[in-house]
Amino acid sequence: MSSSSLSSPVTATAKIPKRVFTPFTASEVDRYNRGNLIQPSKEFPKVIAGKRTFDDTTTLNSAAWKTCTHPESALYFCDIQRRIFTDSDVRDVKILRTIEKCILRLSLLAKSHSITFPSPSQPSSLPLELVLELTKGKRKECRYYFVDVQKRVLF
Incomplete structure (x- = not known):
């Protein structure tokens, strides 16, 4: 697969976001302080005996992304397929568009360093993966x- 496959919903002529691109590490993922909490309810939910799967049934706006x-x-x-992971809620169309534009820009950055992302699958090697996180607030x-x-x- 070539780096152009990363641009799927966003074409090469799409406006690149004005976000600052900042490398970070896995230990810096802001998984627990996002503020996306389920509001408590006074009603006790009915749970079917033995049920162990509670999947999110929200429809995604892209067939490529899975919850x-x-x-x-x-x-x-x-x-x-593209081996990309994010905690940013891509169910929101605006966030999905921003993520896709960031992927396009990062694929161009990787290519400028002779890195093909995603890397071609070869029997002797595993592909590269990308983890993204959008921040909120004044500094995008x-x-x-x-x-x-x-x-x-990690690199």
């Missing part, structure tokens, strides 16, 4: 890191 649940119960989103950032799965390195 996933972190082992510690936090919701995140992934595009398995797209925080990111790449993962070389085979070498187990």
Whole structure:
């Protein structure tokens, strides 16, 4: 797969976001302070005996993105084919568009460093992965890191 495959819903002529691109590490993911909390209810929910799966049934605006649940119960989103992961809520069309534009810009950045992302699958190597996080507030950032799965390195 070439880096152009990253631009799927966003064309190369799309306006690139004015976000600051900031590298970060896995330990800096802001998973627990997002403010997206479920409001408590005074009603006790009815739970079917033995039920162990509680999937999010919200419709996504993109067939590529899937909802996933972190082992510690936090919701995140992934595009398995492109091997991209984010905690940013891509169910929101505006956030999805911003994420896709950031992916396009990061693929161009990777290409300028001779990194093909996603990397071609070869029997002897695993592909690269990308993790993104959009920040809120006055300073709009797209925080990111790449993962070389085979070498187990963040870069």
